Amino acid sequence: MNARRILNLPDKESKGGEQDAAAAEENTPSPPGKGGSDRAGADWNAVGWAEENESPRTSFARRAGRVAIWAVIGLAAFTGVRTWIFPAKPVTPGPQVDQQAEARKNDVPVEEAQQVAARFARSYMSFNSQAPRLRAKDLKVDLARDADPKLGWDGQGVQLVSQTIPGKVTQGEGKRARVLVDVRVSYTAKVSGKDTTVSRWHGLEVPVAETAGRVLVTGQPALVGMPTEADYKLPEPPTADAAMSGVTRQTIKDFLTAWAAGSEDQAAAPGSTIAPLGGGMRLDSLDGWSVDAGSGDKRTGTATVRWKLAGAQLQQTYRITITQVSASSGSRWQVAQVTAAS
Structure with a gap:
Protein backbone atom coordinates (compact mmCIF):
# COMPACT_ATOMS: atom_id res chain seq x y z
CA MET A 1 0.00 0.00 0.00
CA ASN A 2 1.01 3.63 -0.42
CA ALA A 3 1.07 4.09 3.37
CA ARG A 4 3.69 1.36 3.75
CA ARG A 5 5.84 3.02 1.15
CA ILE A 6 5.49 6.45 2.83
CA LEU A 7 6.65 4.86 6.08
CA ASN A 8 9.40 2.95 4.19
CA LEU A 9 8.08 -0.44 5.27
CA PRO A 10 8.69 -3.59 3.25
CA ASP A 11 5.89 -4.82 1.06
CA LYS A 12 3.82 -7.71 2.19
CA GLU A 13 4.71 -11.02 0.70
CA SER A 14 2.31 -12.00 -2.00
CA LYS A 15 0.35 -15.11 -1.41
CA GLY A 16 0.68 -16.05 -4.99
CA GLY A 17 -1.55 -15.93 -7.91
CA GLU A 18 -2.11 -13.55 -10.63
CA GLN A 19 -4.13 -11.34 -8.33
CA ASP A 20 -1.05 -10.37 -6.31
CA ALA A 21 0.98 -9.64 -9.42
CA ALA A 22 -1.78 -7.51 -10.84
CA ALA A 23 -2.10 -5.61 -7.61
CA ALA A 24 1.62 -4.98 -7.48
CA GLU A 25 1.64 -3.80 -11.04
CA GLU A 26 -1.32 -1.54 -10.35
CA ASN A 27 0.36 0.05 -7.32
CA THR A 28 3.63 0.73 -9.16
CA PRO A 29 3.95 4.47 -9.87
CA SER A 30 4.29 5.59 -13.45
CA PRO A 31 7.56 7.32 -14.49
CA PRO A 32 7.65 11.07 -14.48
CA GLY A 33 6.97 12.96 -17.67
CA LYS A 34 9.24 15.33 -19.47
CA GLY A 35 7.89 18.34 -17.64
CA GLY A 36 8.93 17.11 -14.19
CA SER A 37 7.01 15.39 -11.43
CA ASP A 38 3.30 15.96 -11.11
CA ARG A 39 1.05 14.94 -8.31
CA ALA A 40 0.54 11.50 -9.67
CA GLY A 41 4.21 11.01 -10.43
CA ALA A 42 5.77 12.29 -7.14
CA ASP A 43 8.45 10.17 -5.53
CA TRP A 44 6.50 9.10 -2.43
CA ASN A 45 9.30 6.89 -1.21
CA ALA A 46 11.51 9.92 -0.58
CA VAL A 47 9.03 12.60 0.45
CA GLY A 48 6.22 12.21 2.95
CA TRP A 49 4.29 15.39 1.98
CA ALA A 50 4.27 18.11 -0.61
CA GLU A 51 5.40 21.71 0.21
CA GLU A 52 3.18 24.58 -0.72
CA ASN A 53 4.79 27.81 -2.00
CA GLU A 54 4.43 30.88 0.44
CA SER A 55 3.28 34.26 -0.89
CA PRO A 56 5.65 37.28 -0.47
CA ARG A 57 3.13 39.15 1.71
CA THR A 58 2.74 36.27 4.13
CA SER A 59 6.51 35.82 4.29
CA PHE A 60 7.04 39.53 5.11
CA ALA A 61 4.36 39.53 7.85
CA ARG A 62 5.89 36.44 9.44
CA ARG A 63 9.41 37.96 9.48
CA ALA A 64 8.13 41.31 10.82
CA GLY A 65 6.30 39.52 13.63
CA ARG A 66 9.45 37.66 14.61
CA VAL A 67 11.46 40.90 14.66
CA ALA A 68 8.85 42.62 16.88
CA ILE A 69 8.76 39.70 19.32
CA TRP A 70 12.55 39.57 19.62
CA ALA A 71 12.71 43.37 20.07
CA VAL A 72 10.29 43.16 23.01
CA ILE A 73 12.23 40.29 24.56
CA GLY A 74 15.52 42.18 24.12
CA LEU A 75 14.12 45.37 25.67
CA ALA A 76 12.75 43.49 28.67
CA ALA A 77 16.08 41.72 29.16
CA PHE A 78 18.07 44.96 28.90
CA THR A 79 15.77 46.77 31.34
CA GLY A 80 15.98 43.95 33.84
CA VAL A 81 19.78 43.73 33.71
CA ARG A 82 20.08 47.50 33.98
CA THR A 83 17.97 47.54 37.17
CA TRP A 84 20.24 44.88 38.63
CA ILE A 85 23.34 46.97 38.02
CA PHE A 86 21.80 50.39 38.58
CA PRO A 87 18.81 49.94 40.93
CA ALA A 88 16.29 52.76 40.87
CA LYS A 89 16.75 55.22 43.68
CA PRO A 90 13.69 55.75 45.89
CA VAL A 91 12.00 59.07 45.30
CA THR A 92 12.43 61.26 48.36
CA PRO A 93 9.38 63.45 48.90
CA GLY A 94 10.12 67.14 49.16
CA PRO A 95 9.65 68.98 52.43
CA GLN A 96 6.06 69.78 53.32
CA VAL A 97 5.41 73.50 53.14
CA ASP A 98 3.16 74.91 55.84
CA GLN A 99 1.45 77.78 54.10
CA GLN A 100 0.28 79.33 57.36
CA ALA A 101 3.77 79.12 58.86
CA GLU A 102 5.21 80.78 55.75
CA ALA A 103 2.64 83.57 56.02
CA GLY A 225 -15.46 102.62 68.30
CA MET A 226 -15.80 100.53 71.44
CA PRO A 227 -17.79 97.27 71.67
CA THR A 228 -21.51 97.76 72.14
CA GLU A 229 -23.99 95.85 74.29
CA ALA A 230 -24.95 92.34 73.20
CA ASP A 231 -27.77 89.99 74.18
CA TYR A 232 -26.95 86.84 76.13
CA LYS A 233 -29.34 84.36 77.70
CA LEU A 234 -28.11 82.63 80.84
CA PRO A 235 -28.55 78.86 80.90
CA GLU A 236 -31.21 77.37 83.12
CA PRO A 237 -29.94 76.68 86.67
CA PRO A 238 -29.40 73.01 87.57
CA THR A 239 -31.90 71.13 89.69
CA ALA A 240 -31.23 71.73 93.38
CA ASP A 241 -30.79 69.21 96.17
CA ALA A 242 -32.72 70.98 98.94
CA ALA A 243 -31.73 68.57 101.71
CA MET A 244 -28.01 68.73 100.88
CA SER A 245 -28.18 72.52 100.59
CA GLY A 246 -29.59 72.79 104.11
CA VAL A 247 -27.01 70.39 105.60
CA THR A 248 -24.00 72.25 104.15
CA ARG A 249 -25.15 75.90 104.31
CA GLN A 250 -23.35 76.63 107.62
CA THR A 251 -20.16 75.03 106.22
CA ILE A 252 -20.21 77.50 103.30
CA LYS A 253 -20.89 80.48 105.57
CA ASP A 254 -18.03 79.56 107.92
CA PHE A 255 -15.66 79.21 104.98
CA LEU A 256 -16.61 82.59 103.49
CA THR A 257 -16.14 84.31 106.86
CA ALA A 258 -12.68 82.76 107.25
CA TRP A 259 -11.83 83.53 103.60
CA ALA A 260 -12.51 87.25 104.05
CA ALA A 261 -10.50 87.25 107.29
CA GLY A 262 -7.50 85.64 105.60
CA SER A 263 -7.72 82.29 107.41
CA GLU A 264 -9.37 80.24 104.68
CA ASP A 265 -6.86 77.39 105.09
CA GLN A 266 -8.51 76.40 108.34
CA ALA A 267 -11.89 75.97 106.67
CA ALA A 268 -10.74 74.44 103.37
CA ALA A 269 -10.43 70.73 102.64
CA PRO A 270 -6.98 69.12 103.06
CA GLY A 271 -4.89 69.36 99.87
CA SER A 272 -6.94 72.17 98.32
CA THR A 273 -5.32 75.45 97.26
CA ILE A 274 -7.52 78.53 97.55
CA ALA A 275 -5.85 81.95 97.17
CA PRO A 276 -6.67 84.51 99.89
CA LEU A 277 -9.05 87.36 99.11
CA GLY A 278 -6.89 90.09 100.59
CA GLY A 279 -7.79 92.62 103.27
CA GLY A 280 -10.37 95.37 103.46
CA MET A 281 -13.52 93.26 103.18
CA ARG A 282 -15.78 91.02 105.25
CA LEU A 283 -18.78 88.78 104.75
CA ASP A 284 -22.02 90.70 105.12
CA SER A 285 -24.39 87.82 104.35
CA LEU A 286 -24.81 84.54 102.49
CA ASP A 287 -27.90 85.37 100.46
CA GLY A 288 -28.23 81.95 98.83
CA TRP A 289 -26.72 78.48 98.68
CA SER A 290 -27.98 75.69 96.41
CA VAL A 291 -26.28 72.32 95.88
CA ASP A 292 -26.76 70.68 92.47
CA ALA A 293 -28.67 67.40 92.46
CA GLY A 294 -26.36 64.39 92.42
CA SER A 295 -24.50 61.94 94.62
CA GLY A 296 -21.02 61.00 95.77
CA ASP A 297 -18.45 62.49 98.12
CA LYS A 298 -17.84 65.55 95.90
CA ARG A 299 -20.64 68.02 95.15
CA THR A 300 -20.90 71.48 93.58
CA GLY A 301 -23.31 74.30 94.32
CA THR A 302 -23.99 78.00 93.71
CA ALA A 303 -23.52 80.62 96.43
CA THR A 304 -24.81 84.20 96.32
CA VAL A 305 -22.60 86.27 98.60
CA ARG A 306 -22.80 89.85 99.80
CA TRP A 307 -19.44 91.40 100.69
CA LYS A 308 -18.91 94.64 102.57
CA LEU A 309 -15.98 96.79 101.43
CA ALA A 310 -15.12 100.48 101.19
CA GLY A 311 -18.34 101.40 102.93
CA ALA A 312 -20.46 99.60 100.33
CA GLN A 313 -22.08 96.22 99.80
CA LEU A 314 -21.20 94.17 96.73
CA GLN A 315 -23.16 91.04 95.83
CA GLN A 316 -21.38 88.30 93.89
CA THR A 317 -22.08 84.74 92.74
CA TYR A 318 -19.70 81.79 93.12
CA ARG A 319 -19.52 78.13 92.13
CA ILE A 320 -18.22 76.22 95.15
CA THR A 321 -17.13 72.57 95.19
CA ILE A 322 -17.28 70.71 98.50
CA THR A 323 -15.86 67.32 99.41
CA GLN A 324 -16.57 64.91 102.24
CA VAL A 325 -13.58 64.47 104.53
CA SER A 326 -13.43 61.53 106.95
CA ALA A 327 -11.66 61.64 110.32
CA SER A 328 -11.54 59.51 113.45
CA SER A 329 -14.40 61.51 114.94
CA GLY A 330 -16.56 61.12 111.84
CA SER A 331 -16.91 62.89 108.50
CA ARG A 332 -17.76 66.43 107.42
CA TRP A 333 -18.05 68.54 104.30
CA GLN A 334 -15.32 71.05 103.47
CA VAL A 335 -14.68 73.49 100.62
CA ALA A 336 -12.29 72.22 97.91
CA GLN A 337 -12.62 74.88 95.16
CA VAL A 338 -14.11 78.33 94.58
CA THR A 339 -14.64 79.88 91.13
CA ALA A 340 -16.75 82.58 89.54
CA ALA A 341 -20.12 81.46 88.24
CA SER A 342 -20.11 80.98 84.45
Whole structure:
Protein backbone atom coordinates (compact mmCIF):
# COMPACT_ATOMS: atom_id res chain seq x y z
CA MET A 1 0.00 0.00 0.00
CA ASN A 2 1.01 3.63 -0.42
CA ALA A 3 1.07 4.09 3.37
CA ARG A 4 3.69 1.36 3.75
CA ARG A 5 5.84 3.02 1.15
CA ILE A 6 5.49 6.45 2.83
CA LEU A 7 6.65 4.86 6.08
CA ASN A 8 9.40 2.95 4.19
CA LEU A 9 8.08 -0.44 5.27
CA PRO A 10 8.69 -3.59 3.25
CA ASP A 11 5.89 -4.82 1.06
CA LYS A 12 3.82 -7.71 2.19
CA GLU A 13 4.71 -11.02 0.70
CA SER A 14 2.31 -12.00 -2.00
CA LYS A 15 0.35 -15.11 -1.41
CA GLY A 16 0.68 -16.05 -4.99
CA GLY A 17 -1.55 -15.93 -7.91
CA GLU A 18 -2.11 -13.55 -10.63
CA GLN A 19 -4.13 -11.34 -8.33
CA ASP A 20 -1.05 -10.37 -6.31
CA ALA A 21 0.98 -9.64 -9.42
CA ALA A 22 -1.78 -7.51 -10.84
CA ALA A 23 -2.10 -5.61 -7.61
CA ALA A 24 1.62 -4.98 -7.48
CA GLU A 25 1.64 -3.80 -11.04
CA GLU A 26 -1.32 -1.54 -10.35
CA ASN A 27 0.36 0.05 -7.32
CA THR A 28 3.63 0.73 -9.16
CA PRO A 29 3.95 4.47 -9.87
CA SER A 30 4.29 5.59 -13.45
CA PRO A 31 7.56 7.32 -14.49
CA PRO A 32 7.65 11.07 -14.48
CA GLY A 33 6.97 12.96 -17.67
CA LYS A 34 9.24 15.33 -19.47
CA GLY A 35 7.89 18.34 -17.64
CA GLY A 36 8.93 17.11 -14.19
CA SER A 37 7.01 15.39 -11.43
CA ASP A 38 3.30 15.96 -11.11
CA ARG A 39 1.05 14.94 -8.31
CA ALA A 40 0.54 11.50 -9.67
CA GLY A 41 4.21 11.01 -10.43
CA ALA A 42 5.77 12.29 -7.14
CA ASP A 43 8.45 10.17 -5.53
CA TRP A 44 6.50 9.10 -2.43
CA ASN A 45 9.30 6.89 -1.21
CA ALA A 46 11.51 9.92 -0.58
CA VAL A 47 9.03 12.60 0.45
CA GLY A 48 6.22 12.21 2.95
CA TRP A 49 4.29 15.39 1.98
CA ALA A 50 4.27 18.11 -0.61
CA GLU A 51 5.40 21.71 0.21
CA GLU A 52 3.18 24.58 -0.72
CA ASN A 53 4.79 27.81 -2.00
CA GLU A 54 4.43 30.88 0.44
CA SER A 55 3.28 34.26 -0.89
CA PRO A 56 5.65 37.28 -0.47
CA ARG A 57 3.13 39.15 1.71
CA THR A 58 2.74 36.27 4.13
CA SER A 59 6.51 35.82 4.29
CA PHE A 60 7.04 39.53 5.11
CA ALA A 61 4.36 39.53 7.85
CA ARG A 62 5.89 36.44 9.44
CA ARG A 63 9.41 37.96 9.48
CA ALA A 64 8.13 41.31 10.82
CA GLY A 65 6.30 39.52 13.63
CA ARG A 66 9.45 37.66 14.61
CA VAL A 67 11.46 40.90 14.66
CA ALA A 68 8.85 42.62 16.88
CA ILE A 69 8.76 39.70 19.32
CA TRP A 70 12.55 39.57 19.62
CA ALA A 71 12.71 43.37 20.07
CA VAL A 72 10.29 43.16 23.01
CA ILE A 73 12.23 40.29 24.56
CA GLY A 74 15.52 42.18 24.12
CA LEU A 75 14.12 45.37 25.67
CA ALA A 76 12.75 43.49 28.67
CA ALA A 77 16.08 41.72 29.16
CA PHE A 78 18.07 44.96 28.90
CA THR A 79 15.77 46.77 31.34
CA GLY A 80 15.98 43.95 33.84
CA VAL A 81 19.78 43.73 33.71
CA ARG A 82 20.08 47.50 33.98
CA THR A 83 17.97 47.54 37.17
CA TRP A 84 20.24 44.88 38.63
CA ILE A 85 23.34 46.97 38.02
CA PHE A 86 21.80 50.39 38.58
CA PRO A 87 18.81 49.94 40.93
CA ALA A 88 16.29 52.76 40.87
CA LYS A 89 16.75 55.22 43.68
CA PRO A 90 13.69 55.75 45.89
CA VAL A 91 12.00 59.07 45.30
CA THR A 92 12.43 61.26 48.36
CA PRO A 93 9.38 63.45 48.90
CA GLY A 94 10.12 67.14 49.16
CA PRO A 95 9.65 68.98 52.43
CA GLN A 96 6.06 69.78 53.32
CA VAL A 97 5.41 73.50 53.14
CA ASP A 98 3.16 74.91 55.84
CA GLN A 99 1.45 77.78 54.10
CA GLN A 100 0.28 79.33 57.36
CA ALA A 101 3.77 79.12 58.86
CA GLU A 102 5.21 80.78 55.75
CA ALA A 103 2.64 83.57 56.02
CA ARG A 104 3.45 84.09 59.71
CA LYS A 105 7.06 84.84 58.84
CA ASN A 106 5.88 88.26 57.68
CA ASP A 107 3.84 88.89 60.84
CA VAL A 108 4.77 91.40 63.51
CA PRO A 109 5.46 89.68 66.89
CA VAL A 110 2.15 89.94 68.73
CA GLU A 111 3.39 90.42 72.30
CA GLU A 112 5.94 93.06 71.34
CA ALA A 113 3.40 94.86 69.16
CA GLN A 114 0.89 94.97 72.04
CA GLN A 115 3.51 96.22 74.48
CA VAL A 116 4.68 99.02 72.17
CA ALA A 117 1.13 100.02 71.23
CA ALA A 118 -0.04 100.17 74.86
CA ARG A 119 2.91 102.32 75.93
CA PHE A 120 2.48 104.59 72.92
CA ALA A 121 -1.29 104.93 73.54
CA ARG A 122 -0.66 106.13 77.08
CA SER A 123 1.76 108.79 75.85
CA TYR A 124 -0.42 109.77 72.88
CA MET A 125 -3.66 110.18 74.85
CA SER A 126 -1.94 112.07 77.71
CA PHE A 127 -1.38 115.76 77.09
CA ASN A 128 -0.96 118.95 79.07
CA SER A 129 -0.71 122.37 77.49
CA GLN A 130 1.60 123.42 80.33
CA ALA A 131 4.15 120.66 79.55
CA PRO A 132 4.07 119.91 75.80
CA ARG A 133 7.68 118.75 75.64
CA LEU A 134 7.04 115.96 78.12
CA ARG A 135 4.53 114.33 75.75
CA ALA A 136 6.88 114.66 72.77
CA LYS A 137 9.71 113.07 74.73
CA ASP A 138 7.57 110.08 75.67
CA LEU A 139 6.30 109.56 72.11
CA LYS A 140 9.78 109.54 70.56
CA VAL A 141 10.54 106.28 72.37
CA ASP A 142 8.27 104.36 69.99
CA LEU A 143 8.33 106.55 66.85
CA ALA A 144 10.66 106.26 63.90
CA ARG A 145 13.54 108.72 63.74
CA ASP A 146 12.61 112.20 62.42
CA ALA A 147 8.85 111.57 62.95
CA ASP A 148 6.76 114.52 64.16
CA PRO A 149 6.02 113.85 67.89
CA LYS A 150 2.98 116.15 67.92
CA LEU A 151 1.03 113.73 65.69
CA GLY A 152 -1.79 116.22 65.10
CA TRP A 153 -2.09 117.67 68.65
CA ASP A 154 -2.64 121.44 68.71
CA GLY A 155 -0.91 121.90 72.10
CA GLN A 156 -4.08 122.71 74.06
CA GLY A 157 -6.05 120.98 76.86
CA VAL A 158 -5.28 118.60 79.70
CA GLN A 159 -6.01 114.86 79.78
CA LEU A 160 -4.63 111.97 81.81
CA VAL A 161 -4.57 108.24 81.05
CA SER A 162 -5.22 105.89 83.95
CA GLN A 163 -5.11 102.56 82.10
CA THR A 164 -4.33 100.98 78.73
CA ILE A 165 -5.31 97.45 77.66
CA PRO A 166 -3.86 96.12 74.38
CA GLY A 167 -6.13 93.87 72.39
CA LYS A 168 -6.51 92.47 68.89
CA VAL A 169 -3.53 92.60 66.51
CA THR A 170 -4.49 92.72 62.82
CA GLN A 171 -1.56 91.55 60.73
CA GLY A 172 -0.82 93.21 57.39
CA GLU A 173 1.77 92.66 54.68
CA GLY A 174 5.47 93.34 54.91
CA LYS A 175 5.73 92.99 58.71
CA ARG A 176 3.11 95.63 59.39
CA ALA A 177 0.10 95.46 61.70
CA ARG A 178 -2.56 97.41 63.57
CA VAL A 179 -3.06 97.05 67.33
CA LEU A 180 -6.32 97.90 69.08
CA VAL A 181 -5.79 99.45 72.52
CA ASP A 182 -8.51 100.29 75.06
CA VAL A 183 -7.56 103.53 76.82
CA ARG A 184 -9.12 104.84 80.05
CA VAL A 185 -8.84 108.65 80.13
CA SER A 186 -9.82 111.30 82.68
CA TYR A 187 -10.33 115.02 82.14
CA THR A 188 -12.15 117.95 83.74
CA ALA A 189 -15.45 119.15 82.29
CA LYS A 190 -18.29 121.44 83.31
CA VAL A 191 -21.24 119.46 84.66
CA SER A 192 -24.20 121.53 85.86
CA GLY A 193 -21.90 124.56 86.01
CA LYS A 194 -19.29 122.80 88.15
CA ASP A 195 -15.88 121.43 87.23
CA THR A 196 -16.18 117.66 87.35
CA THR A 197 -13.68 114.91 86.58
CA VAL A 198 -14.97 112.70 83.80
CA SER A 199 -13.53 109.26 83.04
CA ARG A 200 -14.28 107.12 80.01
CA TRP A 201 -12.92 104.45 77.69
CA HIS A 202 -11.69 105.08 74.16
CA GLY A 203 -10.60 102.64 71.49
CA LEU A 204 -7.33 103.54 69.76
CA GLU A 205 -5.91 101.66 66.78
CA VAL A 206 -2.14 102.01 66.49
CA PRO A 207 -0.21 101.20 63.26
CA VAL A 208 3.08 99.39 63.90
CA ALA A 209 5.82 97.68 61.91
CA GLU A 210 8.84 95.50 62.65
CA THR A 211 12.12 96.97 61.45
CA ALA A 212 15.76 96.85 62.50
CA GLY A 213 14.99 94.15 65.07
CA ARG A 214 12.26 96.01 66.93
CA VAL A 215 8.65 97.20 66.63
CA LEU A 216 7.94 100.88 65.95
CA VAL A 217 4.83 103.01 65.54
CA THR A 218 4.68 104.03 61.87
CA GLY A 219 2.29 106.96 61.96
CA GLN A 220 -0.76 108.59 63.45
CA PRO A 221 -3.10 106.31 65.40
CA ALA A 222 -6.88 106.61 65.07
CA LEU A 223 -9.74 106.66 67.58
CA VAL A 224 -12.21 103.85 66.83
CA GLY A 225 -15.46 102.62 68.30
CA MET A 226 -15.80 100.53 71.44
CA PRO A 227 -17.79 97.27 71.67
CA THR A 228 -21.51 97.76 72.14
CA GLU A 229 -23.99 95.85 74.29
CA ALA A 230 -24.95 92.34 73.20
CA ASP A 231 -27.77 89.99 74.18
CA TYR A 232 -26.95 86.84 76.13
CA LYS A 233 -29.34 84.36 77.70
CA LEU A 234 -28.11 82.63 80.84
CA PRO A 235 -28.55 78.86 80.90
CA GLU A 236 -31.21 77.37 83.12
CA PRO A 237 -29.94 76.68 86.67
CA PRO A 238 -29.40 73.01 87.57
CA THR A 239 -31.90 71.13 89.69
CA ALA A 240 -31.23 71.73 93.38
CA ASP A 241 -30.79 69.21 96.17
CA ALA A 242 -32.72 70.98 98.94
CA ALA A 243 -31.73 68.57 101.71
CA MET A 244 -28.01 68.73 100.88
CA SER A 245 -28.18 72.52 100.59
CA GLY A 246 -29.59 72.79 104.11
CA VAL A 247 -27.01 70.39 105.60
CA THR A 248 -24.00 72.25 104.15
CA ARG A 249 -25.15 75.90 104.31
CA GLN A 250 -23.35 76.63 107.62
CA THR A 251 -20.16 75.03 106.22
CA ILE A 252 -20.21 77.50 103.30
CA LYS A 253 -20.89 80.48 105.57
CA ASP A 254 -18.03 79.56 107.92
CA PHE A 255 -15.66 79.21 104.98
CA LEU A 256 -16.61 82.59 103.49
CA THR A 257 -16.14 84.31 106.86
CA ALA A 258 -12.68 82.76 107.25
CA TRP A 259 -11.83 83.53 103.60
CA ALA A 260 -12.51 87.25 104.05
CA ALA A 261 -10.50 87.25 107.29
CA GLY A 262 -7.50 85.64 105.60
CA SER A 263 -7.72 82.29 107.41
CA GLU A 264 -9.37 80.24 104.68
CA ASP A 265 -6.86 77.39 105.09
CA GLN A 266 -8.51 76.40 108.34
CA ALA A 267 -11.89 75.97 106.67
CA ALA A 268 -10.74 74.44 103.37
CA ALA A 269 -10.43 70.73 102.64
CA PRO A 270 -6.98 69.12 103.06
CA GLY A 271 -4.89 69.36 99.87
CA SER A 272 -6.94 72.17 98.32
CA THR A 273 -5.32 75.45 97.26
CA ILE A 274 -7.52 78.53 97.55
CA ALA A 275 -5.85 81.95 97.17
CA PRO A 276 -6.67 84.51 99.89
CA LEU A 277 -9.05 87.36 99.11
CA GLY A 278 -6.89 90.09 100.59
CA GLY A 279 -7.79 92.62 103.27
CA GLY A 280 -10.37 95.37 103.46
CA MET A 281 -13.52 93.26 103.18
CA ARG A 282 -15.78 91.02 105.25
CA LEU A 283 -18.78 88.78 104.75
CA ASP A 284 -22.02 90.70 105.12
CA SER A 285 -24.39 87.82 104.35
CA LEU A 286 -24.81 84.54 102.49
CA ASP A 287 -27.90 85.37 100.46
CA GLY A 288 -28.23 81.95 98.83
CA TRP A 289 -26.72 78.48 98.68
CA SER A 290 -27.98 75.69 96.41
CA VAL A 291 -26.28 72.32 95.88
CA ASP A 292 -26.76 70.68 92.47
CA ALA A 293 -28.67 67.40 92.46
CA GLY A 294 -26.36 64.39 92.42
CA SER A 295 -24.50 61.94 94.62
CA GLY A 296 -21.02 61.00 95.77
CA ASP A 297 -18.45 62.49 98.12
CA LYS A 298 -17.84 65.55 95.90
CA ARG A 299 -20.64 68.02 95.15
CA THR A 300 -20.90 71.48 93.58
CA GLY A 301 -23.31 74.30 94.32
CA THR A 302 -23.99 78.00 93.71
CA ALA A 303 -23.52 80.62 96.43
CA THR A 304 -24.81 84.20 96.32
CA VAL A 305 -22.60 86.27 98.60
CA ARG A 306 -22.80 89.85 99.80
CA TRP A 307 -19.44 91.40 100.69
CA LYS A 308 -18.91 94.64 102.57
CA LEU A 309 -15.98 96.79 101.43
CA ALA A 310 -15.12 100.48 101.19
CA GLY A 311 -18.34 101.40 102.93
CA ALA A 312 -20.46 99.60 100.33
CA GLN A 313 -22.08 96.22 99.80
CA LEU A 314 -21.20 94.17 96.73
CA GLN A 315 -23.16 91.04 95.83
CA GLN A 316 -21.38 88.30 93.89
CA THR A 317 -22.08 84.74 92.74
CA TYR A 318 -19.70 81.79 93.12
CA ARG A 319 -19.52 78.13 92.13
CA ILE A 320 -18.22 76.22 95.15
CA THR A 321 -17.13 72.57 95.19
CA ILE A 322 -17.28 70.71 98.50
CA THR A 323 -15.86 67.32 99.41
CA GLN A 324 -16.57 64.91 102.24
CA VAL A 325 -13.58 64.47 104.53
CA SER A 326 -13.43 61.53 106.95
CA ALA A 327 -11.66 61.64 110.32
CA SER A 328 -11.54 59.51 113.45
CA SER A 329 -14.40 61.51 114.94
CA GLY A 330 -16.56 61.12 111.84
CA SER A 331 -16.91 62.89 108.50
CA ARG A 332 -17.76 66.43 107.42
CA TRP A 333 -18.05 68.54 104.30
CA GLN A 334 -15.32 71.05 103.47
CA VAL A 335 -14.68 73.49 100.62
CA ALA A 336 -12.29 72.22 97.91
CA GLN A 337 -12.62 74.88 95.16
CA VAL A 338 -14.11 78.33 94.58
CA THR A 339 -14.64 79.88 91.13
CA ALA A 340 -16.75 82.58 89.54
CA ALA A 341 -20.12 81.46 88.24
CA SER A 342 -20.11 80.98 84.45
